[in-house]
Amino acid sequence: MSASTVASPPETRTAAEIVPLRRPWRWTSAALVLLALAAVLWSVVTNEQFQWDVVVRYFTTGAVLRGLGLTLWLTALTVVLGFVIGGVLAVLRLSGNPVLVGVSWGYVWLFRSVPLLVQLLFWFNIGALYPALSGATPVIGPVTAVIIGLVLHEAAYAAEIVRGGILSVDSGQVEAALALGMRRGRVLRRIVLPQAMRAIIPAAGNMLIGTLKGTSIVSVLAVQDLLYSVQLIYNRNYLIIPLLLVATVWYVIVTSLLSIGQHYVERYYARGAGRLS
Amino acid sequence: MTVAVQVTDLHKSFGSTPVLRGVDLTVPKGSVTCVIGPSGSGKSTLLRCLNHLEKPDRGEIEVAGQLVGYRRHRGKLYELKEKVVAGQRASIGMVFQGFHLFAHLTVLQNVVEAPVGVLGVPREEADSRARALIARVGLAGREDAYPRQLSGGQQQRVAIARALAMRPEVMLFDEPTSALDPELVGEVLEVMKDLAAEGMTMVVVTHEIGFARSVADTVVFLDEGRVVESGPPADVLDRPGHARTREFLARVR
Numbered sequence: 001m002s003a004s005t006v007a008s009p010p011e012t013r014t015a016a017e018i019v020p021l022r023r024p025w026r027w028t029s030a031a032l033v034l035l036a037l038a039a040v041l042w043s044v045v046t047n048e049q050f051q052w053d054v055v056v057r058y059f060t061t062g063a064v065l066r067g068l069g070l071t072l073w074l075t076a077l078t079v080v081l082g083f084v085i086g087g088v089l090a091v092l093r094l095s096g097n098p099v100l101v102g103v104s105w106g107y108v109w110l111f112r113s114v115p116l117l118v119q120l121l122f123w124f125n126i127g128a129l130y131p132a133l134s135g136a137t138p139v140i141g142p143v144t145a146v147i148i149g150l151v152l153h154e155a156a157y158a159a160e161i162v163r164g165g166i167l168s169v170d171s172g173q174v175e176a177a178l179a180l181g182m183r184r185g186r187v188l189r190r191i192v193l194p195q196a197m198r199a200i201i202p203a204a205g206n207m208l209i210g211t212l213k214g215t216s217i218v219s220v221l222a223v224q225d226l227l228y229s230v231q232l233i234y235n236r237n238y239l240i241i242p243l244l245l246v247a248t249v250w251y252v253i254v255t256s257l258l259s260i261g262q263h264y265v266e267r268y269y270a271r272g273a274g275r276l277s
Numbered sequence: 278m279t280v281a282v283q284v285t286d287l288h289k290s291f292g293s294t295p296v297l298r299g300v301d302l303t304v305p306k307g308s309v310t311c312v313i314g315p316s317g318s319g320k321s322t323l324l325r326c327l328n329h330l331e332k333p334d335r336g337e338i339e340v341a342g343q344l345v346g347y348r349r350h351r352g353k354l355y356e357l358k359e360k361v362v363a364g365q366r367a368s369i370g371m372v373f374q375g376f377h378l379f380a381h382l383t384v385l386q387n388v389v390e391a392p393v394g395v396l397g398v399p400r401e402e403a404d405s406r407a408r409a410l411i412a413r414v415g416l417a418g419r420e421d422a423y424p425r426q427l428s429g430g431q432q433q434r435v436a437i438a439r440a441l442a443m444r445p446e447v448m449l450f451d452e453p454t455s456a457l458d459p460e461l462v463g464e465v466l467e468v469m470k471d472l473a474a475e476g477m478t479m480v481v482v483t484h485e486i487g488f489a490r491s492v493a494d495t496v497v498f499l500d501e502g503r504v505v506e507s508g509p510p511a512d513v514l515d516r517p518g519h520a521r522t523r524e525f526l527a528r529v530r
Contacts, residue, residue, distance in 0.1 A: 175330060181364065181368075
């Protein structure tokens with residue numbers, strides 16, 4: 001190739017228009033998916049078996065709202081107590097004391113190994129193991145059994161989430177804080193945990209939403225949460241599908257609100273994390 | 278001469294690897310000591326022993342007349358409680374190679390955190406002093422920036438201000454410019470020169486031979502965990518007495 005043909009004339013190099021690649025399949029596939037979605041939506045709205053009028057009628061009845069209240073209360077209690085215990089377990093696990101590390105590890109191992117349902121049944125029947133706890137009015141009734149089981153189960157998972165968050169913080173942050181004369185507790189509170197929250201929040205949000213729906217397992221002990229409340233109603237009137245929809249729509253609404261909340265909490269803890277924040 | 282830092286027969290191993298093998302060091306108050314040496318020679322470990330981030334295996338360290346990390350009693354050294362060690366560290370400033378500014382706090386909050394939380398300085402007093410220090414390292418106006426919005430050189434200058442906010446007796450610098458782009462090294466060295474000129478006692482682990490020559494009162498050459506030679510920069514850097522020093526200097530130039 002001779003030197004004169006290497007460089008093209010300047011005007012053709014500078015003025016060339018950029019033509020994006022055509023993507024006909026992108027449009028076709030989008031159209032097909034939208035069509036399928038519309039068909040599903042249409043059948044949901046027009047299929048009278050869904051009985052949307054019944055859904056609307058029962059949506060805010062007292063029994064359903066009381067059930068929703070219990071579900072929310074159980075969820076809040078489980079998550080708060082679960083993360084408090086889980087946080088302690090995570091700190092024990094990272095303490096460096098072999099006994100405390102072992103106990104923490106053993107706890108997580110045990111409570112992650114036993115299915116939640118099995119655990120709830122155990123706590124409900126604890127009187128068989130310790131007769132002192134049973135009696136005419138058992139010390140551990142269904143609601144107490146459910147709370148103990150949910151919290152202990154939650155704590156095992158929360159411990160791992162918190163531990164992961166703490167480990168995600170660079171050890172240089174700890175050294176810098178120690179070099180300034182801070183003591184371990186202050187370093188954890190003021191320097192490590194606020195930064196660990198960035199890694200903790202997405203997993204904790206997952207956990208919170210999972211717990212919200214997971215509390216429906218308490219219906220096996222006849223605790224009247226959202227799901228069990230609608231079950232009681234449809235056992236009387238046989239309107240099974242619309243009443244399940246009542247519970248479903250409530251779960252979706254609460255999950256949506258929690259997701260929105262998570263977005264703002266994440267944004268708060270992301271401060272300082274991006275160049276433009 | 279008042280002695281600010283006195284190290285006697287310091288030994289430290291990591292597992293079976295000896296890192297420091299009997300280091301002696303005397304740093305007079307108000308002087309600048311630069312520690313140079315090949316990587317793995319124990320420079321950083323020596324520095325980290327001075328504020329007890331590493332526990333020595335043997336030997337004694339005194340900073341400002343206080344035995345660091347231990348209490349002498351009937352010929353034995355008893356390890357001090359965490360609270361007491363933390364109190365000692367509060368008066369020993371340290372600047373790290375990797376800056377380690379608190380990423381979730383602004384520049385001002387970084388500088389204010391320890392004076393308020395550790396020393397109990399009232400908020401307003403700590404704030405105004407922090408602003409003065411931030412201005413002194415040339416970052417007035419960036420008080421509300423987060424570390425990640427600053428260049429490496431700016432972050433390191435904030436780290437110096439953060440350490441100074443504790444009114445330390447001694448400042449330790451652990452390769453403060455090694456993580457910086459070449460064009461940002463100068464601004465950090467300038468701040469350190471000013472500090473030296475004001476009479477701050479400084480121990481600087483560095484590869485900046487030029488800085489050592491112009492600022493240091495004493496240059497210490499460390500190799501394989503021992504002080505090979507030490508003295509004024511004119512001697513150690515320009516007329517080294519040992520072959521190992523000459524080899525090292527030939528490599529870094």
